[in-house]
Amino acid sequence: MNYALVVPTLNGGETWKKAAAAISKQTTPPKKILVIDSESTDCSIETAKRYGFDVEIIQRNHFDHGGTRQYAVEQLKNHDYIVFMTQDAIPTNNTSLTDLLKPFEHEKVAISYGRQLPHQGAKPIEAHARYFNYPETSHYKSKDDIQKIGIKAAFCSNSFAAYRTKTLLELGGFPAKNILSEDMYMGAKAILNGYTVAYEASALCNHSHDYHILEESRRMFDIGVFHQRNRWILDSFGFPEGEGLRFLKSELSYLSKHDKLLIPKAFARTLMKFIAYKIGYFEKYFDTSFKSKLSRNKTYWLQPNNIQLPE
Numbered sequence: 536m537n538y539a540l541v542v543p544t545l546n547g548g549e550t551w552k553k554a555a556a557a558i559s560k561q562t563t564p565p566k567k568i569l570v571i572d573s574e575s576t577d578c579s580i581e582t583a584k585r586y587g588f589d590v591e592i593i594q595r596n597h598f599d600h601g602g603t604r605q606y607a608v609e610q611l612k613n614h615d616y617i618v619f620m621t622q623d624a625i626p627t628n629n630t631s632l633t634d635l636l637k638p639f640e641h642e643k644v645a646i647s648y649g650r651q652l653p654h655q656g657a658k659p660i661e662a663h664a665r666y667f668n669y670p671e672t673s674h675y676k677s678k679d680d681i682q683k684i685g686i687k688a689a690f691c692s693n694s695f696a697a698y699r700t701k702t703l704l705e706l707g708g709f710p711a712k713n714i715l716s717e718d719m720y721m722g723a724k725a726i727l728n729g730y731t732v733a734y735e736a737s738a739l740c741n742h743s744h745d746y747h748i749l750e751e752s753r754r755m756f757d758i759g760v761f762h763q764r765n766r767w768i769l770d771s772f773g774f775p776e777g778e779g780l781r782f783l784k785s786e787l788s789y790l791s792k793h794d795k796l797l798i799p800k801a802f803a804r805t806l807m808k809f810i811a812y813k814i815g816y817f818e819k820y821f822d823t824s825f826k827s828k829l830s831r832n833k834t835y836w837l838q839p840n841n842i843q844l845p846e
Contacts, residue, residue: 536563536615536616536633536636537566537614537615537616538565538566538614538615538616538617538618538632538636538697539565539566539567539568539569539611539614539616539617539618540558540565540567540568540569540617540618540619540620540632541569541570541571541604541607541611541617541618541619541620542554542558542568542569542570542571542583542588542619542620542621542622543570543571543572543573543598543603543604543621543622544570544571544572544573544575544579544580544583544622545572545573545574545575545579545595545598545622546575546576546577546579547575547577547579547582547622547623548577548578548579550622550623550625551579551582551622551623552578552582553625554620554622554623554624554625554626555582555583555585555586555588556586557625557626557627557631558586558588558620558626558632559586559587560626560629561626561629561630561631561632561633562629562630562633563630563632563633564632565618565632566614567589567611567614568586568587568588568589569588569589569591569607569610569611570583570588570589570590570591571590571591571592571593571603571606571607572590572591572592572593573592573593573594573595573597573598574592574593574594574595579622580592595834596834596837598834599711599712599713599835600709600713600714600715600716600717600832601709601710601711601712601713601717601720602709602710602711602712602713604619604693604709604717605708605709605710605711608700608703608704608708608709609708611700612700612704614700615699615700615701616636616639616697616698616699616700617697617698617700617703618632618635618636618696618697618698619693619694619695619696619697619698619718620693620694620695620740621693621694621695621742623694623742623744624651624694624695624740624741624742625654625740625741625742626739626740627652627739627740627741628739631649631738631739631740632738634649634735634737634738634739635647635648635649635695635696635697635735635738636697637735637737637738638673638675638733638735639697639699641675641731641733643677643729643730643731644675644699644730644731644732644733645698645699645702645703645706645721645725645730645731645732646691646696646697646698646699646721646722646725646730646732646733647696647697647732647733647734647735647738648691648692648695648696648697648718648732648733648734648735649669649695649696649734649735649736649738649739649740650669650670650671650734650735650736650737650738650739650740651665651668651669651692651694651695651740651741651742651743652665652669652739652740652741652742652743653665653666653741653743654741654742654743655741657743657745658745659789659790659793659794659797660786660790660797660800660801660804661743661744661745661746662743663785663786663789663790664743664786665742665743666789667782667785667786667789668690668692669734669736670736671736672736673733673734673735673736673737674733674734675731675732675733675734676688676689676726676731676732676733676734677726677729677730677731677732678726678727678729680726681726681771681772681773685772685773685775685777685778686768686769686772686773686774686775686778687778688722688726688732688772689719689722689723689726689732689768689772690719690722690732691718691719691721691722691732691734692718693717693718694740694742695738695740695742696718698721702725702730703721706721706724706725706728707724709721712835713761713764713765714757714760714761714764714830714832714835715754715757715758715761715832716758716761716765719761719768720765720768723765723767723768723771723772727771748800748803748804748807750831751804751807751808752807752808752810752811753811753829753830753831754831755807755808755809755811755812755815756811756812756814756815756826756829756830756831757815757830757831757832757835758812758815759811759812759813759814759815759816759817759818760815760816760818760826760830761815762775762815762816763815763816763817763818763819779805779809783801783805786801786805787801811829814829815829823836
């Protein structure tokens, strides 16, 4: 199977060691594995080279969620499919990557993303987020689903996703200078252009985050910025408040069964996330220095407009 794998890294540490080891054990390995490292100061580069992965190093402040991935796409045009993973996503078994490619048997599938399970020892709040967003049953999403599930129709995750290369290029590829959510951007473009986004539940990886409430708030601020600067997504798919309410109800139900003492914390997190999202959405009223303080992706606000990646 002619596919490539791309993993951006920055000080991935022990988790990246586990991910790299799991990637190297895939029964049908990628034809090429490209690691794009943002000047790691730990063992991330050595880990990649130990397993024979190709490594390119870029300046840390030049990393761009969309632009860096599109740079990789341009190098890998001769592969039928390109898989994207993050350094903290660990393939659960030896067929995780080939399972992720199964939906491409259907010609209309442009993107396939897999099921993310919480890391071993994950706390209830982070575990619930995985179970909510990545259910046990596979499904396919098209333009017909927008009215039924709204913005969720465009959802996918580049922590563990694959793209049909020719369709990705046809749609213009990942956008540069996007604060985050380049995956949702492409999911929305694919669906609006008549393609299908597949969720393949048999493709498994372990990936979760134990975000502090401030980290979560900064991430929601960035999502607000993304939605404001890509307002066409909200105009086409609807606003996220309904999905947020559904998430909260599910989270409270989950915590009531697993750890009731976390319910007040969940309420506080939800309130902080909502406020941060709204500030991000109305970011045009604030100056850049203030926004960079609220943002998780601080380099975004300081990046040069014309990022120079290596030739």
